[in-house]
Amino acid sequence: MADNHYKVIIIGSGPAGFTAALYTGRANLNPVIFEGMQPGGQLTITTEVENYPGFEHGIQGPELMDIMRKQVQRFGAKSIYKEITEVDFSKRPFILKTFEGEEYKADAVIISTGASAKLLGLESENKYMGYGVSACATCDGFFFKNQKVLVIGGGDTAMEEANFLTKYASEVIVIHRREEFRASKIMLERAKKNPKVKFLMNKVVKEVLGKEENGRKVMTGVILKDTKTGQTEELSADGLFIAIGHKPNTDLFKGILDMDETGYLKVKPGTTQTNIPGIFAAGDVADKTYRQAITAAGTGCMAAIDAERWLAEQEEL
Numbered sequence: 001m002a003d004n005h006y007k008v009i010i011i012g013s014g015p016a017g018f019t020a021a022l023y024t025g026r027a028n029l030n031p032v033i034f035e036g037m038q039p040g041g042q043l044t045i046t047t048e049v050e051n052y053p054g055f056e057h058g059i060q061g062p063e064l065m066d067i068m069r070k071q072v073q074r075f076g077a078k079s080i081y082k083e084i085t086e087v088d089f090s091k092r093p094f095i096l097k098t099f100e101g102e103e104y105k106a107d108a109v110i111i112s113t114g115a116s117a118k119l120l121g122l123e124s125e126n127k128y129m130g131y132g133v134s135a136c137a138t139c140d141g142f143f144f145k146n147q148k149v150l151v152i153g154g155g156d157t158a159m160e161e162a163n164f165l166t167k168y169a170s171e172v173i174v175i176h177r178r179e180e181f182r183a184s185k186i187m188l189e190r191a192k193k194n195p196k197v198k199f200l201m202n203k204v205v206k207e208v209l210g211k212e213e214n215g216r217k218v219m220t221g222v223i224l225k226d227t228k229t230g231q232t233e234e235l236s237a238d239g240l241f242i243a244i245g246h247k248p249n250t251d252l253f254k255g256i257l258d259m260d261e262t263g264y265l266k267v268k269p270g271t272t273q274t275n276i277p278g279i280f281a282a283g284d285v286a287d288k289t290y291r292q293a294i295t296a297a298g299t300g301c302m303a304a305i306d307a308e309r310w311l312a313e314q315e316e317l
């Protein structure tokens with residue numbers, strides 16, 4: 001189509017975006033994927049992925065995303081390594097603008113911009129991400145069998161992750177910056193009753209410690225600071241799970257698309273249809289519950305099929 005006008009534009013290149021591209025590509029819709037600031041999405045910042053079906057021995061996150069990209073390119077999907085910074089969904093074709101000010105038009109849009117785990121913001125945390133530091137207990141808990149792990153946070157997510165991790169870890173220490181918890185009473189009680197869970201209050205992590213072992217980075221512990229006394233201490237640990245929440249990447253759609261109170265896009269139950277016909281949402285951006293690569297890929301497939309059917313209906317009108 002002329003003038004940067006495409007049938008389907010996909011915003012985001014994680015498992016949801018690539019799966020949407022795979023299906024729309026095979027449906028001859030020639031999708032364009034805006035890959036954004038993190039081409040390949042969240043899995044590019046992790047190491048082993050052992051729960052994505054089809055890889056008997058697991059696979060490295062960046063490699064999995066490279067394979068997905070190559071697979072969709074076979075079916076004519078085109079990647080554009082730019083970020084969308086403005087959208088106009090008030091009329092059709094829909095208009096999307098890049099950071100550089102270029103304008104693109106689309107008959108249907110699939111939003112798969114993901115959600116980012118909130119992190120502590122330490123350089124050492126980034127350094128050991130995937131080498132002891134994680135933001136996902138469901139994904140990485142298995143790697144910490146009979147080991148000592150720390151969980152940062154004081155909300156329901158932190159309590160849930162702490163309880164979950166006791167299936168594998170020998171000891172789980174919840175570190176919280178305050179005396180009081182945001183977590184609901186029931187979640188807190190469950191964690192407190194768990195004999196493997198301990199609590200360290202009024203502490204923040206100042207640094208993640210680690211070393212090189214056989215050419216591989218390994219986290220060895222943290223430096224904690226007491227928020228009341230200012231005193232610091234070292235605590236050894238094999239793993240650190242940051243459980244201070246997630247932020248869906250939806251700022252761009254504020255005031256345009258329906259969202260819940262935490263910014264996740266709302267879709268019509270059982271579909272990927274947002275409140276604007278022709279705009280679909282898939283993956284973590286519309287899922288605060290599961291947040292897994294396979295569920296993102298699953299809803300990416302749904303969004304592609306929803307978009308394809310919707311486009312066909314428009315042609316019949």
Ligand SMILES: Cc1cc2nc3c(=O)[nH]c(=O)nc-3n(C[C@H](O)[C@H](O)[C@H](O)COP(=O)(O)OP(=O)(O)OC[C@H]3O[C@@H](n4cnc5c(N)ncnc54)[C@H](O)[C@@H]3O)c2cc1C
Pocket residue numbers: 011012013014015016017034035036037038039040041042043045046048049050051052082083084085112113114115116117129130134135136139140249252282283284285291292293294296
């Ligand atoms: C450290 C870590 C380890 C994990 N391990 C596992 C695991 O082992 N197994 C598992 O199943 N899950 C794991 N997960 C979770 C998994 O990565 C996510 O559930 C999955 O990546 C979500 O896919 P998505 O396609 O919805 O979005 P994401 O992967 O978050 O991708 C979002 C995409 O949107 C793009 N984007 C955002 N805004 C814009 C914009 N304005 N314009 C253009 N592009 C934009 C980004 O550049 C990115 O490409 C892990 C997550 C983390 C953080």
